[in-house]
Amino acid sequence: MDAILCYSQSAEELLKRKKIHREIIFQYLTKHNIVMPSNAEKCLLVQKVIEYWREGSTASQRNYSSGSTSGNNAPPSDIAASYKDDYQTMGLEFCKWFYQLLNSQNPLLQEQSKEWGPQHFWEDVILKFSYRTSEQQLEVYTGAVMVSLRLLALPKEEHLFLNPNLTGNGLKCIHSPHGLVIIAVAGTIHRESICLGIFEQIFGLIRCPSSENNWKMKFVHLKITGQGGTAPATVQPNEDSEPPVIKYESNELLQVFEEHIVGICD
CATH class of the missing domain: 3.10.450.50 (Nuclear Transport Factor 2; Chain: A,)
Structure with a gap:
């Protein structure tokens, strides 16, 4: 895994590698309440993960600039x-x-x-x-x-x-x-x-x-x-x-x- 991280040029390239199995990516999306068809191909799952990471990065920047500490864990x-x-x-x-x-x-x-x-x-x-x-x-x-x-x-x-x-x-x-x-x-x-x-x-x-x-x-x-x-x-x-x-x-x-x-x- 360390070698994969070292020689991967981007997050997308990392996720597309053979050692990153489709089931791992699907479980990651499911864990974060991101719904995907159960038979979705790996390439679609990878795209969804990238979109999720980009959205999270944008939201974090907005929260940082506004001084907000609220999140999705509100009771x-x-x-x-x-x-x-x-x-x-x-x-x-x-x-x-x-x-x-x-x-x-x-x-x-x-x-x-x-x-x-x-x-x-x-x-x-x-x-x-x-x-x-x-x-x-x-x-x-x-x-x-x-x-x-x-x-x-x-x-x-x-x-x-x-x-x-x-x-x-x-x-x-x-x-x-x-x-x-x-x-x-x-x-x-x-x-x-x-x-x-x-x-x-x-x-x-x-x-x-x-x-x-x-x-x-x-x-x-x-x-x-x-x-x-x-x-x-x-x-x-x-x-x-x-x-x-x-x-x-x-x-x-x-x-x-x-x-x-x-x-x-x-």
């Missing part, structure tokens, strides 16, 4: 304050925070895990977890501890990596009249370099006045469809193995949380 309590009525941007920042936090629990990544736990959920939170391989299965969990532990098991015990599609139609975020922020996101699920299927996840967020007005998860709905299953109607992988997209309309997202909204208003 949920700061998101809405930063973006006010721009709930799509709020949803984007929340998803970056959530999936980086969840995926950091995966021991295969050999990263220092971040602070995961029930503190991010309401005490009466509900998780509906459905998955389909040969048959449809449904699990329901209630309570912050149980929901936190079940979600934690995905990366920590099952070694799954959730790669959300945060571009285009992969993310949809709306705000209900009752103060509930609803976020729907689609993506792919991986174990190491193998794509196992697609997922759809919906979050319901409400501010918690007893916890410094932080946003906490009130409801989580997770659907996983394996490669051998049939994708649900609300998640559609595009042609040519493009990332999956959300097909929910705004009124459909509101209906998902109707029973919880009634509880909030009481």
Whole structure:
């Protein structure tokens, strides 16, 4: 590796070398929440890495010149304050925070895990977890501890990596009249370099006045469809193995949380 670094004239040349395998580059992009088709050729992955590095360099220069120290690790309590009525941007920042936090629990990544736990959920939170391989299965969990532990098991015990599609139609975020922020996101699920299927996840967020007005998860709905299953109607992988997209309309997202909204208003 030292010899490769020594004789490489540019980052692009370095990444294109045979000893830098395609799987390594794909895992790097996935780790940084950059969605690429699972069958993308190495040259396309290299181009995406170069673009990512250039964007990061430009952003760093802007932050340095403005004296800003903010980044993408802002907790949920700061998101809405930063973006006010721009709930799509709020949803984007929340998803970056959530999936980086969840995926950091995966021991295969050999990263220092971040602070995961029930503190991010309401005490009466509900998780509906459905998955389909040969048959449809449904699990329901209630309570912050149980929901936190079940979600934690995905990366920590099952070694799954959730790669959300945060571009285009992969993310949809709306705000209900009752103060509930609803976020729907689609993506792919991986174990190491193998794509196992697609997922759809919906979050319901409400501010918690007893916890410094932080946003906490009130409801989580997770659907996983394996490669051998049939994708649900609300998640559609595009042609040519493009990332999956959300097909929910705004009124459909509101209906998902109707029973919880009634509880909030009481």
